[in-house]
Amino acid sequence: MGSVMMHEVASGVDAGAAAGAGMLLDVRNLHTVYPSARGNVRAVRDVSLTVAPREVLGVVGESGCGKSALMLSIMRLVPRPGRIVEGNVRLDGVDLLELSPAQMRDVRGKRIAMVFQDPMTTLNPAHRVGDQIVESLRVHGMTPSGAGRPEARRDCLRSRLWQGRRDREEERDYVIELMRRVGIASPEHRHLEYPHQFSGGMQQRIMIAIALACKPRLLLADEPTTALDVTIQAQVLDLMEEINHDMGTAIVIVTHDLALAGDFCDNIAVMYAGQIVECGPADAIMEDPLHPYTRGLLLSMPRLGSRQPLHAISGEVPDLTSVGAGCAFAPRCERRTSRCEAEESPLVQTRDGRVIRCHAGTIVSL
Amino acid sequence: MIRLGRVQVKVIERVVATIPLALAVALAAFVLMRAIPGDPVDIMMGEGASSSEEEMAALRTGLGLDQPIHRQLVVYLKALLRGDLGYSIVRSRPVAQMIREALPATIELAMCAMLFALALGIPVGVVSALKHNTAFDRVSTAVSFIGVSLPAFWLGIVGILVFSMTFGWLPTSGRIAYGMEPRHITGLLTLDALLTGDMTALGNALRHLCLPAAALGLGVAAVVARVTRSSMLDVLGSDYVLFARAKGVPEPAVTTRHALRNAMIPTVTLVGLQFGSLLGGNMIVETIFGWPGLGRVVVDAIFARDYPVVQAAVMVYALTFVGVNLITDLLYTVLDPKMALE
Known part of the structure; x- marks a missing residue:
């Protein structure tokens, strides 16, 4: 009965092309490796996911599961000697991996923007925050009104010298407006200050302002709240929710906090050992996790008022240089069978539209 | 009252702090030079030994080198505070000009x-x-x-x-x-x-x-x-x-x-x-x-x-x-x- 309801996805190109239609971001069978002395670290293994316009997708998993590597792969910013081995990353149907470096540079910041975990180290300490916001516009030859200026595209330094005073005032007004938009008080003075003069939460808002300067359609947020206090975390998430709502920016948020993803996201992709093990609507996953790993994550979330001891997933994250033929989670899985250790489950789709990678998962759901 | 920027304050602080340092350096140079054996008159007259003891003593008196060291130091520091670096003993020229x-x-x-x-x-x-x-x-x-x-x-x-x-x-x-x-x-x-x-x-x-x-x-x-x-x-x-x-x-x-x-x-x-x-x-x-x-x-x-x-x-x-x-x-x-x- 179970086998009738599910069919294999993402193994054939034809099925993939159909699934990606109308999607803003369509990542398909992506593999990224980092060569190391001990062998190739397979940080991203056969990841496929889609993001619809205006969607908020949460990518959840523990440290070292390949979440950040996935984000950097989408931006084509995997630090050398790491590299993308195969796969496609389509943005509005255009494969980013096929673009020239110059074309890719034009995508970064303008169509896909990214914010990072630690604003203290991510903002450049030597430049005024206002200048750092404006830089995003200038490198893409954009004016605040959004019109492209081809001459500025060629050389942003030269354009700075040629730039008229009105342009500069327009830029300054835009920076101030943007800073106000992300919730920074008295931006008309503070745009002249340096990053170290702001608190962590305010720095994160500035980073978001920088990311939003070119009005990108997709925002990749790599643990944007991890370095912040809990109260500030909520404020920054509220801000991102507003941006998603008002500006229509789709957001991919990477987090190790399943509860946060459950609250904040439309869909959740759970990653383990470089693979997506479960992906589907946030509500469904939070209520009824199918994959044993998702289940473990959910059980290990502290709950207010609960007197039961916290559940911990036994064992350790596997070494990504030596993943065998079987399921990567099998050594830690309570439901493992001999089949799990022998062969890896393909990604299968369940009836409620979820995708999981588990031999046992679908049986659990029945 | 003139308002000073941070940079000006820093410069003034530094210049003021330099004064004791300069005095200490002057003192050290003065003492160390005199700790080396031989004085300028020995070196000038030394080799041939053609000049008499009296001539050398007269030369020392003329240069003030016969005075006890602390007296020489006082003379030197007084001149220094006036901005006078003295005369070169060997070249008979103002030191300031040579520098x-x-x-x-x-x-x-x-x-x-x-x-x-x-x-x-x-x-x-x-x-x-x-x-x-x-x-x-x-x-x-x-x-x-x-x-x-x-x-x-x-x-x-x-x-x-x-x-x-x-x-x-x-x-x-x-x-x-x-x-x-x-x-x-x-x-x-x-x-x-x-x-x-x-x-x-x-x-x-x-x-x-x-x-x-x-x-x-x-x-x-x-x-x-x-x-x-x-x-x-x-x-x-x-x-x-x-x-x-x-x-x-x-x-x-x-x-x-x-x-x-x-x-x-x-x-x-x-x-x-x-x-x-x-x-x-x-x-x-x-x-x-x-x-x-x-x-x-x-x-x-x-x-x-x-x-x-x-x-x-x-x-x-x-x-x-x-x-x-x-x-x-x-x-x-x-x-x-x-x-x-x-």
Whole structure:
């Protein structure tokens, strides 16, 4: 009965092309490796996911599961000697991996923007925050009104010298407006200050302002709240929710906090050992996790008022240089069978539209 | 009431703090010079022993050297506070005048050596960092290691042998060909030649500068390259460089505007220290190249026990060190806005 309801996805190109239609971001069978002395670290293994316009997708998993590597792969910013081995990353149907470096540079910041975990180290300490916001516009030859200026595209330094005073005032007004938009008080003075003069939460808002300067359609947020206090975390998430709502920016948020993803996201992709093990609507996953790993994550979330001891997933994250033929989670899985250790489950789709990678998962759901 | 900016306050503080330092240096130089056996009269008269005891005693009385040391010190400090550096015992000229003549030559040489070092060291360091672990990186690291180890005087001698003796491209000694000196404005011959528009003099002065500046600067260039490489590597791996790339900043601007500016902070510290030692430590190179700078004046004065000259020169060295360090500190505030507030 179970086998009738599910069919294999993402193994054939034809099925993939159909699934990606109308999607803003369509990542398909992506593999990224980092060569190391001990062998190739397979940080991203056969990841496929889609993001619809205006969607908020949460990518959840523990440290070292390949979440950040996935984000950097989408931006084509995997630090050398790491590299993308195969796969496609389509943005509005255009494969980013096929673009020239110059074309890719034009995508970064303008169509896909990214914010990072630690604003203290991510903002450049030597430049005024206002200048750092404006830089995003200038490198893409954009004016605040959004019109492209081809001459500025060629050389942003030269354009700075040629730039008229009105342009500069327009830029300054835009920076101030943007800073106000992300919730920074008295931006008309503070745009002249340096990053170290702001608190962590305010720095994160500035980073978001920088990311939003070119009005990108997709925002990749790599643990944007991890370095912040809990109260500030909520404020920054509220801000991102507003941006998603008002500006229509789709957001991919990477987090190790399943509860946060459950609250904040439309869909959740759970990653383990470089693979997506479960992906589907946030509500469904939070209520009824199918994959044993998702289940473990959910059980290990502290709950207010609960007197039961916290559940911990036994064992350790596997070494990504030596993943065998079987399921990567099998050594830690309570439901493992001999089949799990022998062969890896393909990604299968369940009836409620979820995708999981588990031999046992679908049986659990029945 | 005049309101002072942070920079002005810093400068004034530093200048005030320099006064006790200058006095301490003067005292140390005074005492140490007199601790060396032999006085100027011995040296002047010594060799032939042709002069009588009476003549030498008369000379000592005339120079005030017969007085007890503490009396001599009081006389010296009193004069110093009036701004009087005294007369050279050997040359019978005002010490201030001798230093005024020699110092520009030393400054010019040190500045050219530093320019050479920066023009060579920074690009090599940056490219090594950008091409980390490639052949260029390995070769430049090895060469700069050798460069650090080679003494300047050896480089100077080899330079003279190769470029002056063998090829005859460059002059062996002096600052400028006789009779070509430009009108005296700053005392820096290249600058004076530029200001007066005397291009022949400029060319000639530059040709004279090439070898000594390179001999002095090569070691500094090697150190600059190594420090720039390592701080650049640090910065290139930082989050803000990744973020700049994620913003779509073109790679040349990532390297210069985002990385190099932050990577320059350790280099500036190093340059400040090295510049001080270039000013003070180039006696050997000045001697090899017959460069009429302060280094040679000091060497001659030490051998002749010419107390006032040595004392004054030591103070000049100390003050230039302080001055260079002050400039370095001010440069920090430009490079690193965090420093400006502290």
